[in-house]
Amino acid sequence: MELFVEQGYEQTTVAEIAERAGLTARTFFRYFADKREVLFAGSMELQDALVAALENAPDSATPMEAVGTALDAAASMLGGRLEFSRQRHAVIVANAELRERELIKMAKLSAALASGLRRRGVTEPEASLAAEVGIAVFRVAFETWVNGPRTRKLTTTMRDSFAQVKALATAG
Amino acid sequence: MELFVEQGYEQTTVAEIAERAGLTARTFFRYFADKREVLFAGSMELQDALVAALENAPDSATPMEAVGTALDAAASMLGGRLEFSRQRHAVIVANAELRERELIKMAKLSAALASGLRRRGVTEPEASLAAEVGIAVFRVAFETWVNGPRTRKLTTTMRDSFAQVKALATAG
DNA sequence: CCAGGTGATGTCACCTGCTGTCATCACTAC
């Protein structure tokens, strides 16, 4: 992150990253499949947290309520690192390849959510639809949060976006 | 496509592609920003066709009806090349980097549709939502079509998927 | 206490994607 913020993503070589971390480029590629992945490796933990929250939701919860608890878990996981999130987001937005990688990570998040919902007994296409809506809320809320004032909490932003989607859906 | 089908995308070098086309790798990169792009360059024409169909839809059309005419245009543009579409789809599905590139192309398609809808007077967030739904229908129908029997028409597949989404939405 | 196994790392060689730069050549305009 330091190097990316200082001189940009493309201008930073893997050798530089490795040197800053006190190892060689070869070792870097043993931990990260490619240069981009160093910015996204943590998203697997986010996915696990989302799925775990889904599993822990009460059986009585509707699909959308279950998705809501997953979003709460995501918010509490990311909400404490606003400055880091801002830097990371700025780096990703500035680079086309990184935006691509982010899209596929989001798609995987959605697929994992849908799979978790199916394990709860939700059938298709409701599972995929609810998952897609959940990820859309996540994306919108996250962007609002990183671009908003420091005082705003991710959790409340997420819940607001969630409520807005529900209002839109019921109004239509 | 010949080389990709024969030996796979990763195993095919840009030099080979260029040689098969009767030019050099340096010239290849003057036409395509990177190796992946050779499989997606045509998607700009698809986007233009979608937007043009939107503009030609009657003023009386609802947002969803306008999206429907755009999907019809897309179907008639792609429907005549099933074999090529199958090969291309198989190559993309088999490679992570190509799936990433496809996701971003779909996102651009969605953004272009939303922008076209706004030019028709549709406000946000309805424009983006209708565009997202349209692209979702496109994706599902296209996948169904390339994996289905030869006799199936893309146009009817697309219309079927569109009707299913409408049914889902009105039923909920 | 030590011999062998295991995992993390470094080193080296190498391929391929991608780019800057310059030369060449066909075509067009005046």
Next chain:
DNA sequence: GTAGTGATGACAGCAGGTGACATCACCTGG
């Protein structure tokens, strides 16, 4: 017929990425 323009080739070079092998620390069973 000369000058400009655009497409291409040729060449050198950097950076991302990988395979193969050596090394070293660390267990672990005897």
